[in-house]
Amino acid sequence: MKTASGPWMATRASERALGRIGLYAALALAMFFAFFPIYWMLVTSLRPNAEVFAFPPTLLPQTLTLEHYANFIKNPQLLVYLGNSVLVATTTALGSLIISVYAAYSFSKFRYTGRRALMFLVLSAQMFPQALLLISLYLMFSELKMLDTYAVLVLSFTTFTLPLCIWMLKGYFDHIPTDLIEAAKIDGAGQMQIIHRILVPIVRPALVATGIFAFMRGWNDFIYALTLVGKSKQTLPPGLVLTYIGEFQSQWADMMAASLLVSLPLVIAFILFQRQIVSGLTAGAVKG
Numbered sequence: 001m002k003t004a005s006g007p008w009m010a011t012r013a014s015e016r017a018l019g020r021i022g023l024y025a026a027l028a029l030a031m032f033f034a035f036f037p038i039y040w041m042l043v044t045s046l047r048p049n050a051e052v053f054a055f056p057p058t059l060l061p062q063t064l065t066l067e068h069y070a071n072f073i074k075n076p077q078l079l080v081y082l083g084n085s086v087l088v089a090t091t092t093a094l095g096s097l098i099i100s101v102y103a104a105y106s107f108s109k110f111r112y113t114g115r116r117a118l119m120f121l122v123l124s125a126q127m128f129p130q131a132l133l134l135i136s137l138y139l140m141f142s143e144l145k146m147l148d149t150y151a152v153l154v155l156s157f158t159t160f161t162l163p164l165c166i167w168m169l170k171g172y173f174d175h176i177p178t179d180l181i182e183a184a185k186i187d188g189a190g191q192m193q194i195i196h197r198i199l200v201p202i203v204r205p206a207l208v209a210t211g212i213f214a215f216m217r218g219w220n221d222f223i224y225a226l227t228l229v230g231k232s233k234q235t236l237p238p239g240l241v242l243t244y245i246g247e248f249q250s251q252w253a254d255m256m257a258a259s260l261l262v263s264l265p266l267v268i269a270f271i272l273f274q275r276q277i278v279s280g281l282t283a284g285a286v287k288g
Helices: 005-045 068-072 076-109 115-127 128-142 150-175 178-186 193-202 204-220 224-225 234-245 253-274 272-285
Strands: none
Touching: 005 128, 005 253, 068 076, 068 272, 076 115, 076 150, 076 193, 076 204, 076 234, 115 150, 128 150, 128 272, 150 204, 150 224, 178 193, 193 204, 204 234, 204 253, 224 234, 253 272
């Protein structure tokens, strides 16, 4: 008895092959859009100024130079911006972590009147564009005489970082058995001991992921650092733009070199803590 299994199987095999080809093509296109800007930043930072503005542009530099990287290191004002970014971003990350640990533990393990409303109130802070609140925050900090201080940047960044930090940690706390906390209470541990000695070591991956997220918020901000503080307190994003881009100058090669250098701390942090980051980001979405 004859069957059509042969042609049918061949058709299915060709469809699977075409599907794989389409998938690989889509992945290649996505990788191109993701990594080509980084590649272009790198080659631009290694070109001499005369070659940066050459037309038509070339994919590979004809001459290599490290002059633009040396210019960043030799510029004392850029090092001030770098120090400001490290100070503000680190303080923002630490402050966000400390507050969100207690808030997330409260939302996860306690039941009290207004809890759900307060949770959604915290989350609703993410619904408003940050630029929309800049004018009102500027006026408020002006009345408080806090403009042009590091505190105004830390408070601003922490305000917008806290909601997501709290919800990330709450998802992790939700998966810690309540029996573990009850056993600690039976042994005589207080709430602070339970949080610091039992829960914090357990949620360490989530703390790493949350801390890096908060650090990135303080490291990458542009509009608040440009508006709320003066030149001496500004961080790297506005500092780089004001240094290299202006009405009568466009130092693109120096800008690309500086951008690559200031991106290194985040890249190194992701490489060192990638396992904790993945674990911390996915823990709240997986039910055990």
